[in-house]
């Protein structure tokens with residue numbers, strides 16, 4: 001690999017990389033605003049500029065470039081020597097910072113970006129600390145530019161990342177640069193709105209607080225948020241996300257970079273699709289048809305009684321009524337949930353019917369000019385659930401939702417466990433009608449619907465951000481996700497419910513659900529060996545703390 005020297009240290013780089021890319025790959029910090037790995041290079045912010053020397057092709061002697069060089073644009077070359085900390089480079093950084101702050105309102109205390117703002121961070125690291133500008137600042141308007149995004153124009157540093165995104169990634173071209181010089185501003189074209197399906201990504205791209213998410217506006221200071229690596233739990237994309245939460249409440253979902261899946265982007269559907277997690281309608285306590293509502297002050301008792309009722313009804317169905325058990329596993333559930341629920345069902349009835357729940361579709365897959373694809377399939381794990389159920393069924397194909405409906409309408413089945421966990425109403429009239437022929441219905445779900453209202457027992461399940469597990473996406477990629485928050489009130493993960501039911505059956509204390517050990521157990525089964533070595537786990541990237549020096553006051 002060729003090598004260059006940055007600030008006195010040798011680093012290797014890939015041929016074709018710019019100096020900035022080479023530096024960032026090696027965790028060498030070089031300030032940059034307009035550069036983004038997912039967009040074209042325009043070199044307009046000028047803060048990445050450095051002093052560069054290169055060996056003369058004939059003599060091999062190091063010679064300086066005649067002027068400072070934008071490292072985001074200059075391709076790295078063997079033997080190059082780069083200084084981002086030389087007096088000339090530092091003087092440029094200070095000048096750029098001073099220039100960018102001339103008209104900036106410096107309203108950090110009321111800005112949502114505070115705490116994750118490159119302008120703020122670079123001010124500390126590369127700025128002057130004092131403004132010499134005494135004239136009146138240009139005032140720019142706040143603009144409502146789309147259903148999800150606000151533009152605070154006077155905080156903008158004209159890096160044009162947002163404009164390039166709408167040109168290069170979505171191809172929708174809603175944004176432009178209007179005006180010249182100090183009155184230059186970002187705007188939408190007349191008669192347009194920033195309303196494409198990926199619009200929220202411009203908020204992530206904006207290095208300062210100019211583009212803000214309406215949904216997150218003034219909701220939390222970002223330094224209170226904890227970030228949990230997760231996977232899209234709404235569609236089949238398998239997009240890598242970060243669930244940002246505080247005090248048991250999700251506040252926002254952001255993309256997590258994965259070059260093999262979603263790169264740096266997510267759809268607005270994934271960004272805002274988690275809202276059902278905190279819906280007031282969430283099921284939070286078990287309920288059984290044969291008795292009054294459980295006392296919310298005694299949740300443990302409620303669970304004990306409901307679990308015992310379910311297990312007794314399941315056993316009676318098989319051993320007394322000589323009928324079979326049916327299990328409908330929602331494609332919204334994880335592989336681990338499918339495994340634990342199916343194992344429980346098979347422990348009661350070795351011939352239990354295992355089926356995959358309805359898989360919702362909306363239109364067709366849509367691919368943007370930048371290569372990002374929105375999946376029409378609106379369930380995260382149809383393939384994973386099917387894979388697990390078929391392995392447990394000895395390799396035989398399992399039914400889909402229609403097959404399940406037809407089979408239970410035959411009257412052969414005395415009890416059904418039906419799982420949901422969809423973000424909105426999912427029960428079709430056909431499913432509700434077919435369930436009428438089943439005596440005992442156990443609904444495990446997050447929101448009320450036609451099945452929960454006809455169920456014998458309702459058990460409140462946990463949304464994907466409330467548990468750990470793994471999903472298999474539309475391309476067959478298995479990815480694990482971590483638990484971000486505790487389940488709301490007294491809800492439990494479907495895996496934990498299955499373990500509770502199995503423990504009640506065996507008359508012992510239930511084991512606590514652990515995603516990793518469930519996967520290890522699953523991997524011993526023929527057809528599920530992939531759970532041992534093919535599940536992509538989130539990479540925990542170390543957070544680089546600010547190198548700001550604390551000054552004694």
Ligand code: SF4
Nearest residue numbers: 156157159160162206
């Ligand atoms: S709004 Fe943000 S992303 Fe767009 S040009 Fe201004 S600073 Fe850059």
Ligand code: FES
Nearest residue numbers: 043045046048072
């Ligand atoms: S990052 Fe190089 S000029 Fe903006």
